[in-house]
Structure formats: structure tokens, C-alpha cells
Amino acid sequence: MAATPVRERTRHEIVRQAMRLFQDRGYNATSLQDIASAAGCSKATVLYHFNGKPAVLAAVLEPAAADLAGLMDSAAGLSQAEAQEFAIQQFTDLAVRYRGVIDVLQDILPVIDEMPEIAQLVADGIRLTDLLAGSDDPLERDLAKFAINGLLGECRHPGERTDDELRNLCDIALRRILRSA
Amino acid sequence: MAATPVRERTRHEIVRQAMRLFQDRGYNATSLQDIASAAGCSKATVLYHFNGKPAVLAAVLEPAAADLAGLMDSAAGLSQAEAQEFAIQQFTDLAVRYRGVIDVLQDILPVIDEMPEIAQLVADGIRLTDLLAGSDDPLERDLAKFAINGLLGECRHPGERTDDELRNLCDIALRRILRSA
DNA sequence: TTGAAAACTGGCCGATCGGTCAGGAAGGAT
């Protein structure tokens, strides 16, 4: 088969279990041993495939980071008003699609600046906030940050809401707080 | 002097330094040794005055918890509409007054249910959410939770905003999202 | 001044953490 399937299979299982555990207990409360046990391998194997615990986190966040980066590219040539509407729609969609992953971000925030592995994701997130603001007014920018914080918190406790319910809630909340409906 | 001033003096210094460190680095990233060093005593002394690390956290949160509890008492006999307006004003005020303490709560959230020491604070916080909703409509209740999450996040990074700026931002954001202005 | 209570401390404990390393097992091309 293409390249080495065994390598990818193990890596994928590690990432899958890490995502599940990060969601359940948070990043800090999940040890490499926890991930290894859940993935059916040894802790040394996890560290063979990933260069440290932050690298595992980066792998977990990678699909969301890639989608967000693509989203920001698409918004490049838009006007401020267009970009805001685009951001509301696409970010709501992104939040729903990666609701579990977003949940993981919660207890990384205090040390997120010390994680070069996800610096691009953070940078894109900040740019998205600017788009959401739809204005250079400091108040509107703060409100956009307020909205994102609310949305991040709302993605916690997955399973309490269906995807459609979450999508609807996010859309309403963003439009109320951003005054663009 | 009244009772034992030496005891209270040490306890107070420990709590003061713990609050500062919890704000700066977060609860989990702050060790008992860090607190002890900052307070100018030994780790054993911290554990002599407080029955474990969660007890230190509870002491740090205590003033805010007491004010919140009093606030909930005051709202007892109000109508739903009155209670909502009351909640918006008082919670904004509370958030500003204890902005540092609220910041501390952030990285406790994943395990907040396993901390009996602050169960009352959590319970009052949930009741406050109900008041803010101003309605039994599930959507409005979710939006209230959304607003609280946004406000919690906004209290992060103290010092970037003055108290008045924060108060104004919270008031505007709450009224926009709760549709009660 | 004295002696008991309160306040405090150094040293130690078991557990757990992320991470390293030498070497064994598995797998595929020849």
C-alpha cells in the first residue's frame, strides 16, 4: 500500500483516543500513559510517534486548524461587511463541526502562548475575531471577543445539545451581540 | 487584640499571595510551594492553616462567594422581569469587583464538580444564570449561559482594561444578548 | 517566670508526571 499503513494506523488511533480523553478530562488532566493505555500501546510508543505531549495536542487540533486557515484564506478579499457575515456563518459552522476540539482548547488558554505547535491556530483565531467585529471600533472588537468566549464555553459539555441546536444557538447569539442581523 | 491576630495575619497573607499566583499562572500551575514561598512561610505552614490545596482556593474565592450568596438572597422575592434587570446590574458589578477571582475560576471548570469546597458558589452561579435568562424558554436560558461564559472570558487578562471599561462592556454585552435593554 | 497551647518548619513519603534509552519484535524487499 501507499507508504507505511501501519505507522498511520497507530498514529491515528493515538490521536483518536487523545481527542476523546482531552474532551473528557481536559488536556492537563490527561497523561501520556492514559492516552497510551486507551490506544492499546505503551507510553514510549506515543512518544515514538509524537515529539512530546504538545505535539499530540497539535495533531488533535490539526484538522480544525487546517479548516480555520482555509477559511481565513477565503475571506481575504472581502469587504468588512461581507467579511463579518462570512465570519458569522463560517465560524458557527466551524464551531459545530469541531465542537469537541474547541472544548479541548479551554484549559490550554492560560498557557496557549507557550505552545509554538499551535501558534498558527491561535493567530488565525485572533484574525477571525477581527473579522467578526466588522468594525475598527474598540467596543465592537471587544464584543466580538466576548462572543467568541461565549461560544467557546457553549461548546463544553458535548452531548447536551444536538448539532442543529448548537448551530442555531451560536447563530442567534452572534447576531444579537454583533448587531448585524 | 481580638482573639489571635497572628493566626489571621498569616492566613490572610497566604490567601493574598495565593490569589495573586492563581491569577497569574492559574490554579493548577500554582503549587503549594509557590504559595508558601510568596507568603514567606513553609509549605507545611500553608497546610497547617488550610486543609489541602482546594481549601486555599475556597478561601480565595470566599469573599466573592459570600457576595454572590447575599446577592441571590436579595433577589428572592423579585418578579422574573425585575430579577433579570437586578441580575444584569448586580452581576456586572460583581464581575468587575472580583474580576481577578473570576479569572481564577477559568481553569477549574473541568473539575469544578469535584470540589465540594466551592459547591455553594457553583450552585449560586447556576441560579444567577436562571435569573439572567428572564424566561423559562430554553433558548433564553442557553443565551444567558452564553453571556456568562463570554463575561468570564472577558475577565481574563486583568489590567488590559479599566474597571469602568469592563463594566461598560459587560453591561452592553449582557443587554444585547439578553434583549432586555 | 513558667508552662501549656498555638504556630511553624525541615524532612520525608508515595505517587505521578513527561521523557529517554537500549534492545527486542515485526515486516518487507531481496
Next chain:
DNA sequence: ATCCTTCCTGACCGATCGGCCAGTTTTCAA
């Protein structure tokens, strides 16, 4: 079957954590 690469592991390391305890110092009322 051979051999080299890839994959994987048990054992171990140093550091750090929260917490405990025996014993010392300080405080203060009698």
C-alpha cells in the same frame, strides 16, 4: 532465509506534586 528498516516496549530517570509528621520555636495567659 537473510538482513535492514521500521515499529514498539520495559525499565528507568529526574523532577515535582500534595500531603504528613515529629519536633522546634513562638506566643501569651496565669
